[in-house]
Amino acid sequence: MSDTATRPPTTTSYAETGSTGRPSWHALLRWESALVLVLIAVLIFGSSKSSTFLTPTTFFFTGLNMGEVAIMALPLLLIVMIGEIDLSVASMLGLSGAVMGHLFQSGWSIWAAMGVALLVGAVGGALNGVLVANAGLPSIAVTIGTLTLFRGVAEIILPTPTTRLIPTSLTKVGVVPIQGTQLAYSAAIFFLMAAIFAVVLHATALGRSLVAIGLQPESAQFSGIRVRRIRFGLYVASGVICAFAGILFTLKNSSASYGAGSGLELTVVAIVLFGGVSIFGGRGTVLGVVLAVIIVGSLQQALTQMHVQPEVQNIVTGALLLISVLVPNSGEALRRIRERVRRG
Amino acid sequence: MTAQLELPPQPTLSRVGTLLRARELGIGIVIAIVFVTATLKNHAFANSHSVQQLLTGAALIALLGVGETLVIVTRNVDLSVGSVVGLSAYVVGSTFKHHPHMPILLGFVLGIAIGAAIGAINGLITTVARVPSLVVTLAALYIIRGVDGVIVNGKTIDPGSIPKVFQEVGYRTLFGVPWLAIIVAVVVAVVGYAMRSFRAGRDLYAIGSNPDAAALAGVPTGRRVFTAFLVSGSLAGLAGALFLALHAQVDVTGGNGYELTVIAAVVVGGVAIFGGSGTVLGAALGAVLLNTINQALVASKVSAFWNDAIAGALLLAAIAFDRWLSLRIARNLRSAEGAHRNV
Amino acid sequence: MKGFIAVKSGREEPVVAEQPQAPLLVLAKATKSFGAVQALTEGSITLYAGEAHALLGENGAGKSTLVKILAGVHRPDSGVLEVGGQPLTLHGPASSRAVGISIIYQEPTLFPDLSVAENIYMGRQPLAAGRRIDRARMRKDAEAVFAQLGVALDPDRLARGLSVADQQIVEIAKALSLEAKVLVMDEPTAALTGVEVERLFEVMRTLRNQGAAVLFISHRLEEVFASCQRVTIMRDGRYVRTAAIEDLTVDDIIRSMVGRDLDTLFPKTETVPGEVILQVENLNREGVFSDISFEVRRGEIVALAGLVGAGRSEVARAIFGIDRRSSGVVRISGTELSNGSPQASMAAGMALVPEDRRQQGLVMELGLDQNIALASLGRLSKFGIIRRASEGAIALTWAERLQLKFSRLKNPVSTLSGGNQQKAVLGKWLARRPTLLIIDEPTRGIDVGTKAEVHRILDGLVAEGMAILMISSELPEVLGMADRVLVLHEGRLTAELSRDEADENSIMRAASGLDAGAAA
Structure with a gap:
């Protein structure tokens, strides 16, 4: 046993490990490439099953069907990015429609009714925001509560669907595409919003803050990021945007009913997760969500054209969702299984 | 410095424990208040038929709540329960339709088996692939709904194809207590006892309370979480069979949306959404409370439209109350400590 | 090291027979790496029944990895473990417990519910x-x-x-109830007061009398001398030496631990303090700390010392605004700071390098560039859009100035060594050019070489006129670096010591509340 105290001081014994590090966006890009491949497969599948699949009409109807869901997916993307969740999105869509419908039915102008609906969206979002960001309550429980609450208030406000005729200049958003194109209005709005969200998430200080909050909330707070304010703000934004989706939904159907969009919340969540956004926060791209929207939309359209019942189409959504979480984890899982087998 | 050694038994701290355990009592009191208020408004609310309805109406959600509690206590969630109810109900119904003389007990076994299989798959994927259970069970919800759609194919099972004896489970009573409620009460008692008095049950709480510490304490985390999903699935399968007995008919919409109602009931019942605490009795009482409010509104001639709004507000109030309580406890403990430290 | 012979040491009575006996536990040449980081190069230890054995080494020496191998948490990449002469492989914490090994971790592992x-x-x-x-x-x-x-x-x-001390007591009770053959205690005394430590030693004695071996890890050498018979020293993931305690002096131990003489470690140069930068008056946070008042001047390093759980980090958090203060005033260069606002503190020129760099200091999955930029996003953006070029430039500037070793700026900081991660946190805050730097445990868990570098950096910063408030659990660091030492005991300031007054004894007395108790 030699005394090593006289040995010259060793320099750092920790190897610099840069070469093994993989930037996190790398994996994401791969997921998005996979989504592109899936999309191509879906398009080939659709056109092989139905000669009318690859037509402008299909494109229009896909946009029309997916528009509101897609729009609600954008704020949810940001909320999931910071590691929270909002299950009240579809109820807010219903509530906003009910408020707008009720006011319009009682003689308000349609524009004023829509304004109040947006305001209700902000208030409802602020309620979520206060409970999650300020009171520190778990967002999943809070938004299950407001999911029920918003739907309930919608029922109270508007027990029966509206009958007063909404001006056709507005309801045409649910009937015809934007002039000269085959793009549904709601789809066009979605793509515009997606572009804005992409810039915000991927290029601004706010977007970087969201990533930091999602990955390491404490580090974000210690870096001077206003974590609480951002959390609150995102819920308000989600409320307003879902209220806006509710307006589009009402205009599309030319009538409001309290049950509008019932159960869509899980579809929106599924799309966001399928788009490669990590449920733990911090990882995800707008591009992924856009691709997920297009894939789910075209697949539904293809299956509808094949006269597959809507319930059955759920299998596809579920399977895609499962694959989206299993594939990135499969290497790790296989390693564990092998280890377990080896140990007996 | 020796204050710690001569510290009298800490009264505030023990009371805190009692307070938490008294959660079930608190819900019981709220149920009683709602019941009395509704009865004052409408005396028919307290008659035996109405009370039976209260119990049967809550039974399925309470049963699902038991399984969901096991899962949530381990910091997971099972969103697939509603779809399992629908699938199990329809498969059991259509089996009766094609084999009218099948023993009714086999009907229940079939339902449980379907649920157990799905629960096992959920549990396996969650524990082996380490995928968040929220995503796994959400995907399961969609896939099961889809499979259900394929099997149902637009048809409806009607009362004519379900054996009378099987249906009787849904409405018969024993000494005035609905069989449905008795079955659920037995499940609550058995599972509740197991959760309290067996190591495996305590392991579930340990996993949810501090997963790393649970692993360090040698708790077989994966196996326990798997079991929780298995039980949740099995109970959902049983609930499906009971759904069929209760409603005597089922189509593709059976059990739609139950998943979130169950979670709401469980959380109202005092189960922490992030695991570690809560009891199956609390969850069952949460379901009874939600249903009592529902029926009370009907009896009080308040528009039933208020039901959802009140349920939602109640859920928010419940989690806000829990939060307030834990903050208060923390503050009390802190000052109590400060006091004994500064002796 | 020919068989174990118990000897009188300190106040301890020998409790084992004086003839060679078979060791109870042997771990020989264990290695463990995580990814490319070699955490343990040669982990060896031999424990005999009835002995208390100290495992010493600096942070990052590999002690915790060794403990976790004994606990069955980590499986060694190579090496041999024998318990009672039987070679065995531990498959997990349960199998470690089954062979009679019980661990008290540094961080309590309780179930709060x-x-x-x-x-x-x-x-x-x-x-x-x-x-x-x-x-x-x-x-x-x-x-x-x-x-x-x-x-x-x-x-x-x-x-x-439960308070941290009470949590630790529950942990000790847990280990005690296991009636373990080998009890491993990873810094169990860090949060305990003098009386509680005494009691712990008594428990150790009882266990040894029952024929158990105790492996004791502590940074307080006086505790080691008071309670242990043998010492094993590790450095940089390697076994250095094992010796009977009476064959060692404090200087021997330190020299073996750090691999060089102590005085070259802390290069603090004399500076003349300038005007007051940070002024804290009657700071309170209900139930956490009370009545904290002090000043930090330009060009001086003030150390905040005390036991773990005394409230040091909490004071720093309240000053910076992470936690709200119940009452009291914080001023930077005379301007009062608003309560509970890190943004206001940052704008006034304050920076906080927090104690836990993995959870609080860095976003581990982001690159070096994004981490260094994280506290300066506002200044790096134009119309809200982050200018990537400036982001890279600022990161490069500070990485070079701090001699941070990295391969690519974009690589996640999780791939860096502990010391370089700490430099990344420093760089992130220095990029803001603060006037006051609060640094919580500046060298926790980083290798010896980088440690000295960090100290040199801090020294350079005060020489340039920065004010530094340093929280440290390592007495040599406090004594070497600080111009003044504030000592906290259970949320109260119990002493303010000048460089001349501060020594191990005076700081520990104040940290244990002994001086305050006499005064009260």
């Missing part, structure tokens, strides 16, 4: 007929263990809300 008694007996609750848990007996057993420890804790209360 379960009762204290259940925390002690988790997974091995006493059973009655029908495999039911016998709660009454569990309660009684827990009470018996507490009686043995001489503490009054209610076994029925929830673990949530």
